[in-house]
Every structure is written in C-alpha cells, then in structure tokens.
Amino acid sequence: MARYLITGIAGFIGSSLAHGLLTRGDSVRGIDNFATGKRENLSDIAKQIDFREVDLLDEAALSDACRDVDIIFHEAAIPSVPKSVVDPVTSHRANINGTLNLLVAARDAKVKRVVYAASSSAYGETPVLPKHEGMPSDPISPYAVQKLCGEQYMKSFYRVYGLETVSLRYFNVFGPHQDPTSQYSGVLAKFCSAMLRGDSPTIYGDGEQSRDFTYIDNVVAGNILAATAPASQVAGKCMNLATGKRITLNQIVEILRDLTGYKGEVTYAPERTGDIKHSLADISLAQKAMNYTPHVNFEDGLKKTVAWYRTVSSTVATAR
Numbered sequence: 001m002a003r004y005l006i007t008g009i010a011g012f013i014g015s016s017l018a019h020g021l022l023t024r025g026d027s028v029r030g031i032d033n034f035a036t037g038k039r040e041n042l043s044d045i046a047k048q049i050d051f052r053e054v055d056l057l058d059e060a061a062l063s064d065a066c067r068d069v070d071i072i073f074h075e076a077a078i079p080s081v082p083k084s085v086v087d088p089v090t091s092h093r094a095n096i097n098g099t100l101n102l103l104v105a106a107r108d109a110k111v112k113r114v115v116y117a118a119s120s121s122a123y124g125e126t127p128v129l130p131k132h133e134g135m136p137s138d139p140i141s142p143y144a145v146q147k148l149c150g151e152q153y154m155k156s157f158y159r160v161y162g163l164e165t166v167s168l169r170y171f172n173v174f175g176p177h178q179d180p181t182s183q184y185s186g187v188l189a190k191f192c193s194a195m196l197r198g199d200s201p202t203i204y205g206d207g208e209q210s211r212d213f214t215y216i217d218n219v220v221a222g223n224i225l226a227a228t229a230p231a232s233q234v235a236g237k238c239m240n241l242a243t244g245k246r247i248t249l250n251q252i253v254e255i256l257r258d259l260t261g262y263k264g265e266v267t268y269a270p271e272r273t274g275d276i277k278h279s280l281a282d283i284s285l286a287q288k289a290m291n292y293t294p295h296v297n298f299e300d301g302l303k304k305t306v307a308w309y310r311t312v313s314s315t316v317a318t319a320r
C-alpha cells in the first residue's frame with residue numbers, strides 16, 4: 001500500500017483527493033497552511049489522516065512531512081489569476097518558492113513520484129483550439145507564469161535527479177465543496193450559490209468566453225491514474241486534465257436558471273484583466289498515456305454541484 005502526501009489537503013481539490021484515496025483504503029498524510037483551505041473540508045476524515053499545519057515555505061517542517069512518503073500530490077497554491085495580478089509577489093512565493101521547496105524535500109526524502117497541479121492558464125491566448133501539450137506556452141497572468149514555472153521544475157527534477165514527476169494541467173475544476181465566498185472563487189461556485197440565493201450572477205465581459213469545465217471526480221480519478229501509471233508512460237510528462245468540451249458563461253447561466261429556478265437579471269461588468277477568451281483541451285495524451293476518460297460530463301457534474309450547494313447554507317458552503 002502506497003503512502004501518500006497531499007499538499008493543500010484542506011482545499012477543494014486536495015480534500016476531494018484525500019476522500020478519494022481513503023475510499024480506496026490508502027494511507028494519507030496532508031499539509032495545509034489554511035491560506036485558502038478550510039478545516040471544515042477535513043472534519044469528517046480528521047481521524048483517518050495524518051494532518052500537519054505546515055507552510056510550504058517552512059523547509060524543516062516540509063522535509064519532516066515528506067519522510068516515509070511514496071507519492072506526493074502537490075495541490076497547495078494560491079490558485080487565482082486575479083489575486084496574482086493584484087499581488088504577484090505573495091503568489092510567487094507560494095507557487096514557485098513553495099513548489100521548489102517541496103521538490104527538494106521530496107528528492108531528499110527519496111519520494112518516488114510527485115503529481116503536480118499545473119494549470120491550463122499556461123497556454124494563454126493562443127488562438128488554436130483545442131489546446132494540446134505540444135503547443136508553445138504563452139502565459140499572460142503572473143499566476144500562469146508561476147504554474148508554468150512549476151511544471152518546468154517538475155521536468156527538471158525528473159531529468160536531473162530521477163524523481164518521477166507528472167504535471168497535470170487542470171482546466172477549470174468545479175464541484176461540491178468549492179468555496180464560493182471569495183471574490184476570487186471559481187465562476188461556477190459563485191454562480192451556483194448566487195443563483196440559488198436569488199442573487200444576480202455577475203459576468204465579466206460579454207459572457208461569450210468559454211471554458212472546458214472539469215468536474216472534480218474526473219480530476220481525482222486523473223490524479224490517481226497519474227500516481228499509479230507506469231513511470232515509462234507518465235514520468236517527466238505534462239498532460240491536460242479536462243473534459244474536452246467547452247461552454248460559454250452565457251450558456252451556463254441558461255442551464256443554471258433551469259437547475260436553480262433563478263428568474264432574475266444577469267449583471268454584466270467589465271472584462272477581467274489577465275482573462276483569456278476561450279479554453280478547450282485536447283485530452284488525447286492523458287487518454288493514451290494513462291487511460292484517462294472523464295467519466296462525469298459537464299451537465300451531470302453541474303447537477304451534482306447545484307444539488308450540493310442547495311444542501312448547504314447559502315453563504316458558507318464548505319462543511320463536509
């Protein structure tokens with residue numbers, strides 16, 4: 001049985017991954033500094049995991065956390081394009097310095113593999129769709145630069161030290177337990193909770209921007225595949241992790257009107273700095289390398305997501 005470490009375990013993706021691994025009977029250690037993670041996300045598994053409150057910038061605590069670990073899922077980050085535009089230095093420290101510290105600690109502890117939460121934002125505004133891993137990257141925001149730099153470090157540590165690393169470029173992950181309360185929250189978390197409350201969703205721009213939204217269960221499954229696939233298939237690689245379909249914000253609002261019963265107006269506001277217009281993934285590399293298939297499609301994922309936001313309080317939707 002492999003021993004796993006999840007960085008950012010109290011976040012939306014990290015905690016979902018922890019639940020997925022525990023369901024399989026795996027042993028899970030996790031670290032988080034609660035910069036964006038929530039204790040509530042761990043409340044029902046607190047007794048089953050070895051949790052440590054650790055910041056990625058604390059090298060001694062990090063090296064301790066990596067001891068006796070086989071595989072690391074590196075989800076910890078300050079995961080926001082607009083936040084990085086407002087404060088690039090803080091997000092640089094967490095996303096680049098933190099990632100390098102983790103890689104050094106993993107190498108020194110002889111960890112076998114690190115699976116990294118990379119980002120589709122690395123592609124930037126390239127006109128070609130779908131976006132495939134062979135395309136040149138063209139990051140726009142500081143966040144995109146940081147996530148791309150993390151990928152390069154992953155590759156470097158495989159080439160130079162033989163630490164198996166896999167970068168998964170996530171495309172707009174959504175699902176239950178995503179925090180809707182910050183101004184930087186993912187758009188679907190914000191829209192679902194606002195429309196269920198009867199509040200107007202705000203669309204930045206004309207709403208014709210599109211995204212390849214990826215349901216959380218697909219991301220958990222993709223991570224487990226990346227952790228367990230033969231090294232010859234995945235080590236040193238970077239792969240898209242997505243659904244392979246795109247949808248515009250205007251279309252989503254119409255679907256959400258049906259699912260939530262919201263009948264009010266939609267507010268349009270100026271486009272966000274650093275935003276890209278369209279995003280769609282070619283997922284054939286992940287399919288070929290590790291047999292990845294997105295088992296939950298966008299519509300079913302959105303239904304499950306709305307159902308979850310309906311069950312939790314209208315403002316603080318984080319308790320498991």
Ligand code: UD1
Nearest residue numbers: 079080081119120121172186187190202203204209272279
């Ligand atoms: C980007 C990255 C993604 C990364 C995420 C972290 C791309 C393609 N994706 O997502 O890999 O994990 O950052 O933050 O770059 N919007 C509204 N109203 C709102 C909130 C958002 O209209 O209330 C719009 C945004 O302006 C954007 C779209 O919805 O056009 C999606 O925004 P968001 O959910 O924040 O994610 P991205 O910035 O696309």
